[in-house]
Amino acid sequence: MFNFLRRLVVTSALVATAAGGGGAYMFAGPAYALGPSNDDVANAASLVGVSGQYAPSLNNSSASAEPGEPAHYVNGQIVRPANHSVWFKWTAHATAEAVFRSQGSKFDTVLAVYQQFGSGFSGLVQMGSNDDTDFAEGHSLQSQVSFVASQGQEYLIAVDSYNSTNTGGVTLTWTGNDDFHGAQPLSGPLPGSNSIVGLSNEGATHEIQERAHAGDPATHSVWFAWQAPRTGMATFESTLDKYDTQLAVYTGDNVAALNLVTENDNTPSGRQARVTFPAVAGTTYMIALDGVGDQRGRTVIQYSLP
Ligand SMILES: [Ca+2]
Ligand SMILES: [Ca+2]
Ligand SMILES: [Ca+2]
Structure with a gap:
């Protein structure tokens, strides 16, 4: 540890x-x-x-x-x-x-x-x-x-x-980003480099009207708000293999009525999640990180945008 x-x-x-x-x-x-x-x-x-x-x-x-x-x-x-x-x-x-x-x-x-x-x-x-x-x-x-x-x-x-x-x-x-309205702002990344953020979802909860992420009911979700600094194919992935993670990307400002952009549970190589989507400069994407079932713990999210 x-x-x-x-x-x-x-x-x-x-x-x-x-x-x-x-x-x-x-x-x-x-x-x-x-x-x-x-x-x-x-x-x-x-x-x-x-x-x-x-x-x-x-x-x-x-x-x-x-x-x-x-x-x-x-x-x-x-x-x-x-x-x-x-x-x-x-x-x-x-x-x-x-x-x-x-x-x-x-x-x-x-x-x-x-x-x-x-x-x-x-x-x-x-x-x-x-x-x-x-x-x-x-x-x-x-x-x-x-x-x-x-x-x-x-x-x-x-x-x-x-x-x-x-x-x-x-x-x-x-x-502090357990709830949708408490989403943690993410900045970056610089072209050609990865940004990373590490955190735990221990003790995080799901909200009453929160949808399932990547096909699994929300349990210990945490939220990020990322405004794309430029247009391009954005990639977000969980990279620390402590528990089975899921990632989902949305737009919208109401947790009960989000527009799904993309979501993923597992990459072809393992239980960590990776999403890639066409980001539009200036658009704010709401990104949920959750664990399958009751799974929770520490992880690191790495994100990039050419
Ligand atoms: Ca003291
Ligand atoms: Ca004690
Ligand atoms: Ca939550």
Whole structure:
């Protein structure tokens, strides 16, 4: 997994660069002597992009709880006091479902998402919280929270240890393009080169009126919006063989009434999907990525246009 995660970081950075500005991951505050720079909520690290993975290497062993910090996971009699929390902040680009995960972290995590209504910790309202999640690989001690985000609203995300004695490397990924209206804009590609975008559809869902993609009912779809920069034969393909993917390309602005351009489940050589279609300069194509049946996980989409 480690190699893959490094690759995903690189691909996210590439996409951010291609998008032109605002793509750099950054810390929000000064580095503290003891804990990581995003130990305190006031120094939450900014998550940039509709989907992605927090790029800097991060370990929560020297992170701590602040006075008054809430327990990030409470479930009946189970209360896990804050102990080694690290914080992130993300602003929603659309009113749409968003998913945050600590999948890939090296310890037993809890994860919570908050919206700040009043000042201080007492002004935080929890949007969701989780301890363990069944990812595609099976039961995991890592966590996932999904919620409906509001366009332009900032959310605070805390990753903490379930037990204060169990700490380690923190991985945080997010997916803000679960819903059609949350589609992630794609830019590029440059003539003669491929652009790539990596993401996970773990925790993504299907919408009530969403059609089947490539002959299979929608389950864990994620969406991209790509405006063709020029006319030509465009190709989109999923290239990381972690699960059986499907791709479908549409035009239209209503998930319940889309015009199909093309769709594919498997290439002749395997279970990954590839679509090629005549793109018209200036037209926005809505591209769905989904898994066959309940299949989900991480993949990389590569796209090109001569
Ligand atoms: Ca902390
Ligand atoms: Ca856990
Ligand atoms: Ca979806």
